[in-house]
Amino acid sequence: MNAQFQVAQASGSGNTTGNSAPPRIYKLTKPLTDQAVTVDLGYDQKIQVDFSAIANEKITLVHIGEKLVILFDNSSTVTIEPFFDSRHDGLVTFEMGQGREFSVAEFTSQFPINTDSSVLPAADLASVNANANAQASGAHFDPFAVDPLNLPNPLPLLPEEELPNFVVQLPTGFVLTTTTVVTPSTLSGTSGGTVDEGALTHSTTPGSGDLFGTGTDVGEAGASVATGGSLSGLVQFGSDGPAATPFSFVSTAAASAWVHGLGAAGLESHGSFLDHATISGSTLTAFAADGHEVFTVTLTGAGAWTFTLINPLDHAPSPVGPDSSSSGEQTIPVDLSGLFQANGAGGEVTVLSGDVTVTVIDDSMQLASEATSNVTVDEGALTAVTDLHGSGTDVGEAGAVVTATGSLTGLVQFGADGPLSGSGFTFVTAAAASSWLSGLGLTSHGFAVDTATISSNTLTALDSNGDHVFTLTLNSTTGAWTFTLLNPIDQAPSPINDSGGPETATTLDLSGLFQANEFDGEHLTLSGDVQVTVIDDSLQLTSGTSSGTVDEGALTFSSATGSGDQFGSGTDVGESGAVVTASGSLSGLVNFGADGPDGVGGVAYNGTSTNPFQFTVGTASDLAAAFNAANPGITSHGETITSITDNAGTLTASTADHVVFTMTLDASGHWTFTLVNPIDQ
Numbered sequence: 001m002n003a004q005f006q007v008a009q010a011s012g013s014g015n016t017t018g019n020s021a022p023p024r025i026y027k028l029t030k031p032l033t034d035q036a037v038t039v040d041l042g043y044d045q046k047i048q049v050d051f052s053a054i055a056n057e058k059i060t061l062v063h064i065g066e067k068l069v070i071l072f073d074n075s076s077t078v079t080i081e082p083f084f085d086s087r088h089d090g091l092v093t094f095e096m097g098q099g100r101e102f103s104v105a106e107f108t109s110q111f112p113i114n115t116d117s118s119v120l121p122a123a124d125l126a127s128v129n130a131n132a133n134a135q136a137s138g139a140h141f142d143p144f145a146v147d148p149l150n151l152p153n154p155l156p157l158l159p160e161e162e163l164p165n166f167v168v169q170l171p172t173g174f175v176l177t178t179t180t181v182v183t184p185s186t187l188s189g190t191s192g193g194t195v196d197e198g199a200l201t202h203s204t205t206p207g208s209g210d211l212f213g214t215g216t217d218v219g220e221a222g223a224s225v226a227t228g229g230s231l232s233g234l235v236q237f238g239s240d241g242p243a244a245t246p247f248s249f250v251s252t253a254a255a256s257a258w259v260h261g262l263g264a265a266g267l268e269s270h271g272s273f274l275d276h277a278t279i280s281g282s283t284l285t286a287f288a289a290d291g292h293e294v295f296t297v298t299l300t301g302a303g304a305w306t307f308t309l310i311n312p313l314d315h316a317p318s319p320v321g322p323d324s325s326s327s328g329e330q331t332i333p334v335d336l337s338g339l340f341q342a343n344g345a346g347g348e349v350t351v352l353s354g355d356v357t358v359t360v361i362d363d364s365m366q367l368a369s370e371a372t373s374n375v376t377v378d379e380g381a382l383t384a385v386t387d388l389h390g391s392g393t394d395v396g397e398a399g400a401v402v403t404a405t406g407s408l409t410g411l412v413q414f415g416a417d418g419p420l421s422g423s424g425f426t427f428v429t430a431a432a433a434s435s436w437l438s439g440l441g442l443t444s445h446g447f448a449v450d451t452a453t454i455s456s457n458t459l460t461a462l463d464s465n466g467d468h469v470f471t472l473t474l475n476s477t478t479g480a481w482t483f484t485l486l487n488p489i490d491q492a493p494s495p496i497n498d499s500g501g502p503e504t505a506t507t508l509d510l511s512g513l514f515q516a517n518e519f520d521g522e523h524l525t526l527s528g529d530v531q532v533t534v535i536d537d538s539l540q541l542t543s544g545t546s547s548g549t550v551d552e553g554a555l556t557f558s559s560a561t562g563s564g565d566q567f568g569s570g571t572d573v574g575e576s577g578a579v580v581t582a583s584g585s586l587s588g589l590v591n592f593g594a595d596g597p598d599g600v601g602g603v604a605y606n607g608t609s610t611n612p613f614q615f616t617v618g619t620a621s622d623l624a625a626a627f628n629a630a631n632p633g634i635t636s637h638g639e640t641i642t643s644i645t646d647n648a649g650t651l652t653a654s655t656a657d658h659v660v661f662t663m664t665l666d667a668s669g670h671w672t673f674t675l676v677n678p679i680d681q
Contacts, residue, residue, distance in 0.1 A: 023048040023093070030057055031076035034121070038079045041092060049080065050095040061113045062120060068113070075121050100254065189234050190355045191305070193227025197312045197363035197416040200225055207285075207293045210311055212270055212418030212519065215363045216321060225310075227358060231303035234355050235342040243343035245301040250341050250351055252279050258338035259286045267334065268314040269294045270417070270519060277339070284339060297339060307336065307358045312416040317521040321366020321413070330362040363415035365518040371411045372529045373481075375404030379488045379537035379594040380503075386486040388467060389445055389596030392537045402486075404532070408479035411529045412516040420517040425479045427472075428515050428525060430454045436512035437461055443490040444469045445595070452513070459513060463487075472513065483510070483532050488594045494538035504536040537593035544589050548582025550675045555580055562652075562659040565677055567637060580676075586613050586669035611667035620645045627653065635680045636660040 023046040030053075031037050041047050054070075062069040068083035083104070094102045102110060198217025203209025217223035231247050249255060256276040263273030272288035279285075284297045294313070298306045315330040337352040344350075380394025381402045394400035408425050419425075427433060433452035442449040447463035454460075459472040469489070473482045494503035511526040518524075553572025558564025572578035597612030616623065623644035628634065634641065639655035651663040659676045 022046075025050055027053060028070070028078055029053050030072050030074070031078065033074040033076060035076045036079070037077070038081065040081060041083070047092045048095055048101075049092065052095060055096060060119060061111060062117060063113050063115045064117055069120060071120060077120065100257075190357065191229035191231060191234060192357040192359065193229055193307065194359045194361065195225050195227050195307065195309045196223040196361045197225075197309065198361070199223040200309065200312060200363070200416040207310060210416050210418075211292060212312065213414050213416050215416040216366055216413050217363065226306060226308045228304065228306035229356070231299075231305060231340055231342070231352065231356070234303075234352060235350065237342070237344055240345040240348070243345050243347075245343060247299060247301060247303040247340060247342055249279050249284050249297075249299060249339055252277065254351075255279060255284060255339050261338075262286075262334065263289065267332070269311050270314065271421075295334075297336060299340065305336075305340070305356070309360060312363065312520075313360050314417075315360075315362035315520050317518075317523075318362045318364040320522055320524045321364045329364050332360045332362075334358045334360060362520065363417060365415055365417075365516060365522045365524050366413050367524065367527065367529065368411055368413055372531065373406035373408060373411060374531045374533070375406050375483060376505075376533040376535065377402050377404050377483065377485045378535040379485065380535070382485065382488060382537070382594040386468075387594055387596075388487055390592050390594050392594040393540050393591050394537065403482060403484045405480060405482045406530065408474075408481060408514060408516070408526070408530070411479075411526060412524065414516070414518050417519040420519050423476045423517055425474060425476055425514060425516055427454050427459050427474060427513055432525075433459060433513050439512075440508060442469075442506075442508070444487050445490065449489075472510065474514070481514070481530075485534060488537065488596075489534050490595075491534075491536040494536045496538060497540045503538050506534050506536070508532045508534060537595060539593060539595075540591045542589055542591055546584035546586055546589060546671070548584050548673060550580050550582050550673065551578040552580075552675065552678045554578040555675065555678060562662075562676060566658050567678065581672060581674045583670065583672040586665075586671065589669075613665060613667060613669040615646050615649075615651055615665055617646075624653070636677050638680065 025048045026039055026041075027050040028039075039049075041049075054072075058073040060071040062071060063084065066082040066084045068080045070078040070080070072078075092104055094104075094107045096102060196215070196217055198215035198220070200210040200213075200215040201218055202211075202214040204211070215223070235246075237246070250258070259274050259277045263275050267274045269288045269292065272290040272292070274294060275287055275289035277284055277286050282298050282300065284299070286294045286296070288294050288311075293310045295310055296308045298308075313332050313334075315332055318329040334357065335354065336356045336358060337354055340352045340356060342350045342352065378392070378394055378400040379402075380392035380397070381400040382390075382392040383395055384391050386402075392400070412425075414424065428436070430452055433454065434450065437452055438448070438450040440449070444463045444467065445465075447465040447467065449461055449463045449469050451462045451464070452459055453462065457474050457476065459474070461469045461471070463469055468486045470486055471484045473484075475481070489506055489508075491504045491506050509528065509531055511528055511530040514526045514530060516524045516526065551570070551572055553570035553575070555565035555568075555570040556573055557566075557569040559566060570578070592612070616626070618626070620643040623646075624641050627641060627644055636655055636658070639657070641653050641660055642656055644651060644653045649664055649666070651665070653660045653662070660679070661676055662674045664672045
């Protein structure tokens with residue numbers, strides 16, 4: 001059979017014009033084998049072409065002129081004309097299934113349309129190109145004519161004709177119906193609520209809690225992960241009234257398309273775009289593309305809905321905590337309208353639009369209150385392997401270490417979003433780290449500690465001389481950190497030989513070298529919670545001695561003060577071994593420790609000299625008193641030493657009227673003693 005005929009299934013008043021009238025609906029069905037159908041859309045009112053009945057058929061769409069030809073697998077065709085005409089913009093829509101409606105432009109962009117007319121059957125191709133025997137949809141009208149009235153014998157008027165019931169026999173499979181659709185209409189109201197990510201609690205079981213962290217607002221008044229409302233005020237059902245179940249979710253396919261659209265618009269959860277939805281009974285669950293649940297919505301037939309947030313959404317960075325109602329955390333509005341439909345008593349359905357919104361408040365990262373990570377190291381454990389200035393006096397002692405470890409994990413609350421994957425903790429930039437070190441005011445052997453370099457997970461602090469002072473290593477995932485002292489820190493003097501109280505200690509605040517990174521992009525520099533205490537290494541005396549021997553018998557007489565014995569000449573002058581001069585060294589008597597000996601650039605604690613060894617500074621009488629206290633009973637020709645002076649590194653000890661001895665000392669600790677006048681013995 002290859003006859004062509006016209007069929008249309010329409011709704012609405014056929015002669016109604018204007019955009020305010022209900023649309024005329026053409027519901028397409030599959031013709032019988034080899035049949036050809038033409039649907040004339042016209043331009044007089046809104047048209048809706050319903051493809052739902054042929055949605056699962058195997059069809060080919062062909063573009064011929066202004067016509068769209070639908071070719072079925074049984075060689076039948078349906079021709080819609082005019083289709084490709086700009087005058088239809090806004091007048092024609094295509095219903096592809098419940099809740100899925102397209103404009104002409106959207107239809108042509110969504111479905112492949114062939115322009116090769118050779119795919120059409122020959123007879124249909126001829127009809128499409130030349131209109132053949134196909135007629136336009138609707139009645140066929142020709143201009144009418146009125147015969148002239150011929151007098152004088154006109155025919156009498158005919159009485160009203162009584163016709164039997166007139167039945168149009170349509171081809172099998174086609175039914176011509178006229179339906180007026182009363183569709184529920186939406187009102188201007190809205191239904192919404194607010195949830196707070198800060199109220200999420202952690203769970204490792206999918207669907208039962210936050211997979212990535214615990215919110216910082218758990219337990220706070222007003223912080224909730226659930227909210228709800230009602231759809232009942234959003235829809236006017238009209239004269240037919242609502243169905244037995246006035247409200248329901250859209251189909252699973254439509255819900256998934258809506259959720260996927262939210263993701264396509266940029267809505268993410270922990271880096272994964274929202275993707276699809278499932279519906280089980282009265283509960284809809286929205287999933288991200290990686291498979292984790294993001295939120296659920298429950299709905300009653302009466303329209304009461306409840307939204308529950310399961311996992312956090314990705315927001316723009318919020319101000320870091322501690323947060324408050326005025327801290328300005330970021331928010332995201334989530335449009336849920338397209339998940340709901342209103343059901344009329346006559347079977348009509350309206351999908352809600354733009355009137356159901358849930359606002360999700362971000363959970364900002366914050367420092368944990370009163371939490372600290374503190375360690376202690378001891379300069380006394382430094383060795384020449386790293387220490388450029390000496391070796392500590394506590395090497396090998398229990399508890400004396402130059403390396404200590406701590407953790408940052410307890411110092412930060414990442415909140416519901418959790419830490420940035422693999423990089424929850426990092427160092428600040430090298431420039432920021434250098435600035436922080438400069439602000440500490442530290443010196444090492446007289447040089448300011450003011451520069452930081454960062455290589456991978458290691459930060460190195462350097463002084464202005466380029467010497468490495470300490471290093472920090474950081475595990476970005478766990479937050480574990482390790483401090484290693486390489487060279488000593490300059491500190492106030494400590495008691496000698498570890499006596500007279502504890503050695504001086506300096507606390508370094510290293511907080512500003514670290515930052516925490518939250519998944520949403522928030523960054524927080526630590527403050528006041530990472531400290532390293534560095535214990536000084538004090539100078540110590542060793543058990544060694546340095547001594548020499550002189551012989552008064554080698555003295556020679558001189559009347560000039562200070563140049564010889566003013567009282568006589570010795571009896572051993574010229575004898576082998578008889579000398580008035582002896583020398584030695586102080587270098588073996590002192591352990592300078594990690595800080596090393598004083599020198600150029602060092603600190604002079606007495607006087608202005610910066611030599612490792614120097615005479616004690618004091619007045620002549622004070623030094624004499626100290627000497628006499630250490631050497632009681634020493635006299636020379638019956639006179640006590642009353643003055644000891646230092647002149648350019650030469651010490652001179654004198655009584656009231658003569659010099660007793662002199663002594664010289666250089667920076668290396670080498671000393672020379674010269675007896676000038678005899679000691680009373």
